[in-house]
Amino acid sequence: MxxxxxxxxxxxxxxxxxxxxxxxxxxxxxxxxxxxxxxxxxxxxxxxxxxxxxxxxxxxxxxxxxxxxxxxxxxxxxxxxxEGIDPREDVPDDIKTVGGLCNYWYQEYAEEQRKRPEIARRSLDVDIIPELGHKTLLGIRSIDVHRFLRKIVKRGSKTQALKTLSLLKQIFRFGESLGLVHSSPAASIKKRDICDVPQPKKRCLNDEEIACLLKKLNEGLLSEQFSLATKILLFTGQRRSEITLAEWTEVDIVKGEWFIPAHKNKSNRDHVVFLSPSVKVFFHRLKQLSRDSIWVLPNMHQKENHISERALTRAINRKQHQFGLPKWRPHDLRRTFVTGVNDLGTPLQVTEKIVNHTLEGMLKIYDKGNYDEQRLEAMFKWDEHLNELMKNG
The missing domain is CATH 3.30.160.390 (Integrase, DNA-binding domain)
Known part of the structure; x- marks a missing residue:
């Protein structure tokens, strides 16, 4: 027809x-x-x-x-x-496979454009290249990508499967833009084709759960290093990656400030966290534990490296059933902090500044204040509240 x-x-x-x-x-x-x-x-x-x-x-x-x-x-x-050119072979020899394209994308795009290219590198090395790397760019099909992603789902990693789909879409779009790929085999695959899409997390610990968590941490349920890191997340509301990437040159315990440079945070702007009395104590003890390492949380087996985000999460997951709480994740502590600080009467825009969020609406355009005094006051109030929970828990 x-x-x-x-x-x-x-x-x-x-x-x-x-x-x-x-x-x-x-x-x-x-x-x-x-x-x-x-x-x-x-x-x-x-x-x-x-x-x-x-x-x-x-x-x-x-x-x-x-x-x-x-x-x-x-x-x-x-x-x-x-012109006598076979369009199926008009691709450089080192980029004719999915693995070749992945490596070229990483070298020419990810290393320069991605804030944390090592996360993509790990996905490439652990999942994508071992499974799909040998396939040619002409031979790779949507069904190959779908089967590969379903394999990740079946091992119990739905979130990782969805992240991998997004990564593959970006890599193949890159290949399309350079004429290396005629049509992305991932383009037509939607998240719901892979698995049921997880709903946004809403877990927030209440005061009773916070008291229980702090009690378990004080009893040594986690190693001292991981316990202190977890407390800092709860007391400051910062992200897991920000504490695992922190260096001692960025923490001034005497002055009471923790500087998080733009390249180490999701918001991509320099950020200062004011330290309450308890958080100063936590950092002081971590300083003793880290000895001569440049990292606030060094890898105890390789002092030249910091611990990974996954290491902290794995440590918490291994002890989940012993906390005596419904399942929680490190990022839930950030949500707990925001909710708790707001409940103590902190204005929303001040809380947003503390956690380095971008203000929304007209505030984004006109509100350029740093609210240093209000942020410091909020951190002290939250510190007092948590210590009161510990005392009465």
Whole structure:
């Protein structure tokens, strides 16, 4: 059947509403066409003759790959063919595989553009490259990506599977922009195709749970290093990554300030945390434990390195059932801090400044205050509240 940009949408809607159950092909002209599967999936194809033989290449799915883009890619193919260039091989040898593209993306994009490229590097080395790295850019299919992601889900890592899907979409888009990939095999895959999408976390510890948590920490349920780190998260409301990446040059215990540089926080701006009396004590003890390390939380087996975010989370997860609380995560302490400080009467914009959030609405435009005095007062109030819970818990 011959179609054009006017008739194609109509046929597509009809097949989506009621698939014919038959495989058939649509002709767009000059070697460009679409293969329609039994389930109504439309795939662009470029047919061409080279060296006396007929070939075809899948360009991508419609409507993800629009008519205009398909025509543009088809035109580029025809121009290469006219010059005797096989479009299936017009890719540098070291980037012909998924692994090659991943490494090229990391070197030429992630290392410079990503705030924490090591997180992407770990996903590449642990999951993506071992499973998909050997596949060619021409041979990788959406079903390959889907099966790979489902494998991650089945090992109990839904969140990691969804993060990996987002990472693959970015890598293949990068490949498309450079002409290395004709159509991303991850583009048409949606989060719900992989698993049920987790709802945003809402866990917030109440006063009774906070008292129980602090009691367990004081009793040594976690190692002293992890216990102090957990308390700092609860007392300051900062992020897990910010304490694990902290260096002693950034902490002034005497002055009572913890400086978090822009490149170490999600908001990408320099941030100062005022230290309450209890937090000063926590940092002082960590200083003793860290000895001559530059890190506030050094890896006890490799002093030149800091502990990882995952190490802190794993330590907490291993003891979950012994805390005597409904399951909680390190990031829940940040939500607990914000809720608790607000309940103590701290104005919302002050709390947002403490946790280094961007103000919303008109406040974002007009409110440029740092609220140093109010932030310090809020930290002291929260400190007193937590110590009162510990005393009465």
């Amino acid at each position: 011959i179609v054009n940009n006017l008739t194609l949408p109509t046929i597509y809607k009809r097949e989506k509403k009621s698939p014919s159950g038959k495989r058939f092909e649509l002709t767009f002209g000059d070697g460009l066409g679409l293969r329609v599967s039994k389930k109504g999936i439309f795939t662009w194809q470029c047919r061409f003759r080279l060296d006396g033989r007929q070939h075809r290449i899948d360009l991508g799915r419609y409507p993800e790959l629009s008519v205009s883009r398909a025509l543009a890619e088809h035109k580029a193919f025809k121009e290469n063919i006219a």
